[in-house]
Amino acid sequence: MFAQHIMGLSGLVAATLFIFGLKRMSSPATALSGIVVAGIGMVVAVAASFLTLADLPDAVRPHLAVNLALAALALVLGGGWAWWRGRKVGVTAMPQMVALYNGMGGGAAAAVAAVALSAGGAESAVILAVTVAGALIGSISLTGSVIAWAKLDGKLDKPWRFGTQRIVNGLLFLATVLLGIGIIAFFETPALPVLAVLFFAGALAFGVMMTLPIGGADMPVVISLYNAFTGLAVGLEGYALQNPALMIAGMVVGSAGTLLTLLMAKAMNRSLANVLFSNFGDGAASAGGAEVHGQMKSSEASDAAIGMRYAASVIIIPGYGLAVAQAQQKLYEFVKLLQAAGVDVKFAIHPVAGRMPGHMNVLLAEAGVPYDIIFDMEDINDAFASTDVALVIGANDVVNPAARTDKSSPIYGMPILNADQAHQVYVVKRGQGKGYSGVENLLFYGENCSMVYGDAQAVLTQMVQAVKDIGG
Template identity: 80%
Template sequence: MIAQHFVSLSGLFAAALFIFGLKRMASPVTALSGIMTAGAGMIVAVIASFLVLFELDGTVRSHLTTNLGLAIAALLAGGGWAWWRGARVEMTAMPQMVALYNGMGGGAAAAIAAVELSGGRASGTLLLAVTIIGALIGSISLTGSFIAWAKLDSRIKKPWRFSGQRLVNGLIFLATLLVGLGVILLYGSPADTVLAVLFFVGALAFGVLMTLPIGGADMPVVISLYNAFTGLAVGLEGFALQNPALMIAGMVVGSAGTLLTLLMAKAMNRSLANVLFSNFGDTTASGGAEVHGQMKSADAADAAVNMRYASSVIIIPGYGLAVAQAQQKLYEFVKILLAAGVEVKFAIHPVAGRMPGHMNVLLAEAGVPYDIIFDMDDINADFPNTDVALVIGANDVVNPAARTDKSSPIYGMPILDADKAHQVYVVKRGQGKGYSGVENLLFFEDNCSMVYGDAQAVLSQMVQSVKDLAAAA
């Protein structure tokens, strides 16, 4: 009897922990405790799902004892693998891991739907329709997230496009919807099984075809979108199972993911439809205004000395910093500047890196204080009064073409105003273009100098240069 009461209350308690944890994740200062709180909610939900196996008198339901063993084995295998991989994943691979976990959530929702359909548990047109819709969205999220992972991990290096692709994708999606309608109408008949298989094949295929043509620059938005898909699928399957924890958690994740997706699209001054159906992000893209001037190179030591004697420095981290795993060395350099009385701030663009919040996580790993990290809207006004802007591995998010060149594919995208600083140093491995495929006009400005090299090596030289300067003094 106690177990039954616990099951009844656990859904609401777990949901409350999910919501409170998500609220705590809104700030870097409380994000860790938020993750722990949400994790506690998941533990409550898992325990409750096992207690469902018990009858009111405490005996185990005999027809579920076999599944109990499988469930425990799956929990141990999945939890053990996730713990092992999570502890070892590199920061550069964090977006890939997030994409995979998004997909796993959608796949779990689709698997629940498959069990409901094959086991004859769904009853009534409404529950059948909800189950089918959840299965569709979950399947798309599963395979779409796998393609996003492959793109982020450079397993798929270029978008895959062909003539009439949108028409083909639309026909496959429409056919999948019609087959799903057939499953609802013929549920329980022999034809239902065949249609269900075709439905899942179509849904999984559409997730692949939908994601393949999207360029790498849009993967942060895509990851966020599939996160919303997963939440929606989980919420729908929770409704089908009459599970309040799944319903509330799914709705929270779905709404948060949707809001984040729209905010990220807005940060690039583009619609979600443009993200999904345009060729933006293809590194073979061309266009842009004629470039005037030439790039000027600078030595790492000279740049370091200039920053050491500056009054203010704003640092703009990008994905190149993560690739070089140079965040620790960067913070070592920052601490030297702070000790010398230099005002140092970090400027974060909403779509910097390969996933939402990537740069914030990167800096938090290095121990950078939260109070010197600022979002784009909060710091852009400071650049005109800043002595030095240091750009590390960022490209499109500091390209002035977004403000001035109407022919540029990034025109209208809000950027960090690094070019308005008195002096700009850009740490970059070479003269390559960003994900948008257009030339960065900042690199040709009179106040900009390029410091070529791997970020780890360049920052090591900078640290050593200011240390040698202090020793000589």
């Protein structure tokens, strides 16, 4: 009885820390402390779970030592590996790590459900149904997140699609749901093991099939969606186990992931169904497009740097190319030189820039860029028209004016950063390639735009040197 009281109290403490930590994560300035607070909450929840051992039935007590050893081993291996990988991972690989860790959360929820189903003796049909639902969602999140990780890591270069894919996926999902219903209906029969194996196989396979056709451009939305799935699965399994900490943590993560998914979809002016089923980024989708007028003009890095050195205001738009080049430190060095020369420098962040939600914010935070010069799209878009120079580094579709004018474009209607409205635009880019959408970027052909070709690290190094050479 004492253990139950401690478990209840620890659940309340852990839930409070989760919510408070999430609140602090809403601001870049307090995000780090928020993660620490939420981590302490998780430590409390895990530690308190060992108190349930005091109430174990006598029949299972002979196995207590083995179970304790296995639990301790799992904590040491999992915690040690996560610590090592977290310290080692680069910012460019952060989206892959987030996708993989999110999948592990869904897999853990599915594993808890599998153990509960194998143990038998469900308290009620409602608890059993909740357990099965958590197993379904957690399994989909596991394999879907693994495929997202493989796409982001370059192990799966292209979407995998075939003609009747939606029908096949629909039938697979329907069959898996029916198997789940069968588990509930035949729970106390010898058919349960076979139904459970087929059910988990179907759920895991559907996670793979659901994610394979989705293009890389939609990975930020997919990661958010599977984050919501994992939270929901954890919350459902928490309800089945009557564990308040799991329920609250799952609900918080699930609701946050759902809101973030909707915000990401809104930022691209697309519905979630369009993201999942439209084959966005397919070459056929962008075969047309508006006629391109003008031609690209190139500029030397030193000339662009001098132009910004003598400008009154500069807005910098970072994209995934900046992360690939690992040039964020050099960029901030350049920014400090401009600021020392009296230039007003700001950063403009598009909601879907990079490979995961907030990717560019994390990148700039790692370089030490102050939060007060980083602005979201809706807060800075009107300022471009009065800005002397817009510097675009490794971004493409999020600054493409075709989103405003070309109704045949797959990105038509997507809110973009108004970089083309600046008096002068410099675009740092490796070459003349297109973005994820496969659409020519009309910005690059504008009269006020000059291309600075090269790796962002090398280009920014030249820019820094050019400003230093003129006493910047």
